[in-house]
Amino acid sequence: MRVVTCGDTARARWGPSLADAAVPADDLPARPARSDVDPLLDALPDDARLVVAGDDAALAAVLVRLLRRERLALAVGVLPAADSAAAGAWGLPTDPGAALALARTGTARPAPLVRDDHGGVVAGRHEVGAFHGAVYCDEHRVAEGDAAGLVVTPDPEAGVAVTVTGPRRLGGLRAGRVATRVGRAVQLGCRPGVTVVRDGVPADRPVTRRSWYRHTEDWLLVRP
Numbered sequence: 001m002r003v004v005t006c007g008d009t010a011r012a013r014w015g016p017s018l019a020d021a022a023v024p025a026d027d028l029p030a031r032p033a034r035s036d037v038d039p040l041l042d043a044l045p046d047d048a049r050l051v052v053a054g055d056d057a058a059l060a061a062v063l064v065r066l067l068r069r070e071r072l073a074l075a076v077g078v079l080p081a082a083d084s085a086a087a088g089a090w091g092l093p094t095d096p097g098a099a100l101a102l103a104r105t106g107t108a109r110p111a112p113l114v115r116d117d118h119g120g121v122v123a124g125r126h127e128v129g130a131f132h133g134a135v136y137c138d139e140h141r142v143a144e145g146d147a148a149g150l151v152v153t154p155d156p157e158a159g160v161a162v163t164v165t166g167p168r169r170l171g172g173l174r175a176g177r178v179a180t181r182v183g184r185a186v187q188l189g190c191r192p193g194v195t196v197v198r199d200g201v202p203a204d205r206p207v208t209r210r211s212w213y214r215h216t217e218d219w220l221l222v223r224p
Helices: 008-020 034-043 056-068 085-090 096-105
Strands: 002-006 025-028 049-054 075-080 108-111 114-116 126-128 131-137 140-147 149-155 159-165 178-183 185-194 207-214 219-222
Touching: 002 008, 002 034, 002 056, 008 025, 008 049, 008 075, 008 096, 025 034, 034 056, 049 056, 049 096, 056 075, 056 085, 075 085, 075 096, 075 108, 085 149, 131 149, 131 159, 131 178, 140 159, 140 178, 159 185, 159 207
Parallel strands: 002 025, 002 049, 049 075, 075 219
Antiparallel strands: 108 219, 114 207, 126 149, 131 140, 131 185, 149 159, 159 178, 185 207
16 A cells, blocks of 8 residues: 655644554645656556645546546545545545544445546536536537536546536525436536636636546546
């Protein structure tokens, strides 16, 4: 098992538990890049287990490198942040003791890998704020017109889930209707452009189109 702690927050959260369990860890930046991850992957045999301690953006960065290096068959354990959307999506514990025990001894099982069309993956949650446009999941129209926001998450069975919240009603007194759909792909088209927040990190520029889809190959996640 090879453990990487991504960023000072992850080291502060997981360092004591790893030390108590006598588990060594490699320190990486909060947003690990190719030069940080690839040398570790080169040193790991196919039957190894890589454990990522960090927030959802750190996990997404590692998954991108596994995808690019064609190492998705490598088992991955997760020591998540307390507010991790990925932990919620996959049913992972956030309690330090339980999370470390699962990462060390749990079984790695296939999990859908959700990609976007800008070179990223969805570890836990991608979202946009208010927009005017249309949202499709596979061939089904989920929403059209004004919306208060959109959230895309992995779905353990179908691949990808999308939730669209409509505009507030009755002069803002009532929340908008919520529509959810699961499938293999989600498309958003809107005007004007919107900023996509990818696992807690806002994208550099607004977009008028974005797609998310299930990759042809799963990744191996250590999960309950």
